[in-house]
Amino acid sequence: MKPAPFRYEAPRSVDAALALLGEDAKVLAGGQSLVPILNFRLARPATLVDVNRVEELAYLRRRGGVLRIGAVTRHATLERSDMVAQRWPLLRQAVRHVGHPQIRSRGTIGGSCAHGDPTAELPVALTALDARFHVRGRAGSRVLDAAEFFVSHLTTALRDDELLVEIEVPALPAGAGTGFAEHARTHGDWALAGAAVVVAPGYASVALLGAAPTPLRAGEAEAALVAGAGAAEAARLAGALVGDRWRAALTTALVRRALEEAGA
């Protein structure tokens, strides 16, 4: 028994969960990041609101070309979805780097995003895909883009009484190729740097992992790609966004690898 005592609530609906949230309550989703923090007693929330039984938030749906991911959907569900692999291959490419199979059985997409770790794979892939984050609170709903949702290291725009309920991913541009590359010291460990990219005729998106306190879009590299630059030049521009030289070199190499995988 490692964590400090807490009050445990396991609501079965979003409304019931929202009624329990507030200051000193913490949402427990897959628990693959939160439970270690509790075990170390780095966090001692008075109440844990376990959303694992909120079944209305466990879904992957495609409607009108748009992918809607319920926040409590497991990594393993995303990883095994043929629909995702065919239409949003970047998510399949990225999710395979999330921890290990045992982590992906339990971890959730919403949890990965709400945790706000800038070296997590899915937030970076979702940033590259122009995903929108649907948030509900007792006061109402709001929809944020990645630049608004991810605020800083382990910090998002979510307020104490709000719950991330859905992530909406638009269709890829016609003829798009995607790529994901990262470097970790050992397989499944936290990545030190990485990149998620989408390239299509007249379109490019490059998001960096571990380059800043949030996932970071490399705007100059994207503009250069659209103007006809090759993978090497675009990768150099993206790497230049990273402060220290070693990490910059690593980022440059990984962006190039991801762009080549995407067919740039």
Next chain:
Amino acid sequence: MRISVEVNGQPHDEDVEPRTLLSDFLRHQLGLTGTHVGCEHGVCGACTVQVDDAPVRSCLMFAVQADGRSVRTVEALGDGELHPLQRAFHEHHALQCGFCTPGFLMSLEPFVRDRPDASDEEIREALAGNLCRCTGYEGIVAAVRQAVRERR
């Protein structure tokens, strides 16, 4: 809190404090000490069990979260004789002290069952979430390779 959980096919109704980890519940309350507890923060994989057939780290789940679910631990493997994966570990010297072994077995049993076509690279990826500090991994990879081939 009162929970009802099926462990290795047996129903259990137990009272647990919400902060009781599933790993501690299995070991201390049910006496199933085959599940080993290593790092207690989700890195080593020694405590891996299956919940509704999916391998999970039991130190990253609370026992209350297993309410209404089905849990399998290493005690469920083999029935009087060794499970084929256990036999392969024995034959390939895939354990030395054996502390990590239950976690490896519970992680890999569904993989061996579902992936008879697995390549060596896929086998290495499948066991990457479990740490062994004494044998090195060559014997473990060889054991899984044999168990996978026996399924073909």
